[in-house]
Amino acid sequence: MKYSEYQPRTDLLKDRIILITGAGDGIGRTAALSYALHGATVVLHGRTLNKLEVIYDEIESLGAPQPAILPLQLSSASPRDYELLVDTLSKQFGRLDGILHNAGILGERTELAHYPVDVWDDVMAVNLRAPFVLTQELLPLLAQSDHASVVFASSGVGREASERWGAYSVSKIAIEAVSQLFAKEQVYPNVRFNCINPGATRTAMRAKAYPNEDPKSLATPEMIMPAYLYLMGDDSLQMNGASIDAQD
Template sequence: MSIDLKGRIALVTGASRGIGYFTALELAKAGAHVIACARTVGGLEDLDDAIKAAGGTATLVPFDLTDMAAIDALGGSIYERWGKLDILVANAGMLGVISPIGHIEAKVWEKVMTVNVTATWRLIRSVDPLLQKSDQGRALILSSGAAHKCKPFWGVYSASKAAVEAIARTWAAESERLPLKIVSIDPGATRTAMRAQAVPGEDPETLPHPREIAEELLPLCGPDLTETGKLYVVREDALKAYRLPE
C-alpha cells in the first residue's frame, strides 16, 4: 500500500534504534518531515543519513525522556516552527528488570514509570493542541503484550504498559469528536535490543526485524485510519485491531 504523507509533520520518540528508527525512516520515505527524538546522538545521526539517502527530511532533537522540562518545551518549539503536528509515534520506553515484584529496587521501578508512563503523559500534554490543529491527526502509542499477559517477573514493565494503554484509551475517548485518531500498538516480539535484554537466550533471527513492524505501522499514520481507542496487534499474518472491553 502506498501512503502519501507529503506536507505532514511527524514526531517519533526513541528514534535512534529499533522500531522507532525504522518507523521514522518509513514516515520520511512516505514524504513526512520527521522530528526524531532520542538520547543517542549517534543513532539519530545515522537515521538522518538514512532519511537523506531516501530523499526525505528530518529534524533531530536529542534529549532524555527523564528531562520533563524538555518535553514540556517541545510542543512550543514545534508550534513556533511548523504551527502544527500531524503524527505522533510515542515509541520510547525501557524494560527495567525481569525480577520478582518484591525484589525490584524502588529506583528501578520509579525510573521505568517515569520513562514509560509519566514521560508519555507529559509528551501527550505537550503536543495534543498541535495534533488537534491537524486535519488528520494520528497518534500511535507503543504498548506491549506484557500489559495483558502479566507474566511472572515482568511486573514493572507490564504495569507501565498497562498504564500507557489506559492513558491512550482515555485520550482517544476525550478526542472522539475530533479528526484526531489515537491507537495503542502491540508490536509483538521483535528483534530489538530490549527484547535481547528481556530474553537473552532467544535466537533473534526467529523474530521479525523492526523494519517489518514499521512497514505494518505506516498505514495507521495515513488518512485511511478511521478507528480510535483501539489496540492494534502485529501478528504473523497481519495487523489486527481489537477493541478492549469498556
C-alpha cells in the same frame, strides 16, 4: 484485517509532520525511515544525538523530506524542557500530524517482591509519564492538523500482567488505559489515539529480555512496518481507542 498484509501507497504520509520518540535504533529508527520514505517530515527524538544525526543523514541521502532532530531526556524532562520542545515545533512547523511513542525501557525481569524501587520509577517515567505528558503538551499542535494520529507502544504484557515483567508490564497496561481515555474523552475530535503491540521483534530490548532466544527466529523491525504505517495514515481514520498487533 491482517495489519501485517497492509500495503500502503507510496505517498501515504506526504506533507505530514510526525514526531517519533526513541528513534535512535530498533523499531523507532525503522519507523523513522519508513515514514520518511512515505513522504513524512519526521522529527527524530532520542537520547543519543550522534545516533539521530546518522539517521538524519540517511533519510536525507534517500531523497526523503528533510527531517528534524529533537533531543530530550524523557526520564528527567522538566516542564521547561517540554515548553521549549513545544515552542520549537510550533515555530518550525506550526502543527503536528502524528506522534509515535516508541521510546521505552525494560527495567528488571524480577518478582515484584524484589523489584528495585528506583528502577520502577525510571520505567514509569519513560514508559508512562513521558508519553502522557508529551501528548498533553503537544495536543494544541496536534489540534492544528486536519486529522492527527497518536500511537502508543504496547506489548503482550500490556494486555495481561505477566510474572517477572514488573514495572514494564504495569507501565504498558497503564499506557493502554491512557490511550483509551484520550480516545473516549475526545477533547480534540480531530486527534485519534491507538496502541500497537509490535510482538516479538529483533531488537536490543528483546535480546535483553530473552538472552537465550535466537534473534534470527524473530521478525525484523522492517517486517512489522505495515501496521505502523496503517495507524499513522488516512486508512485508519475510523480507528480510535483500539489496540492492534503488528504481527497478527
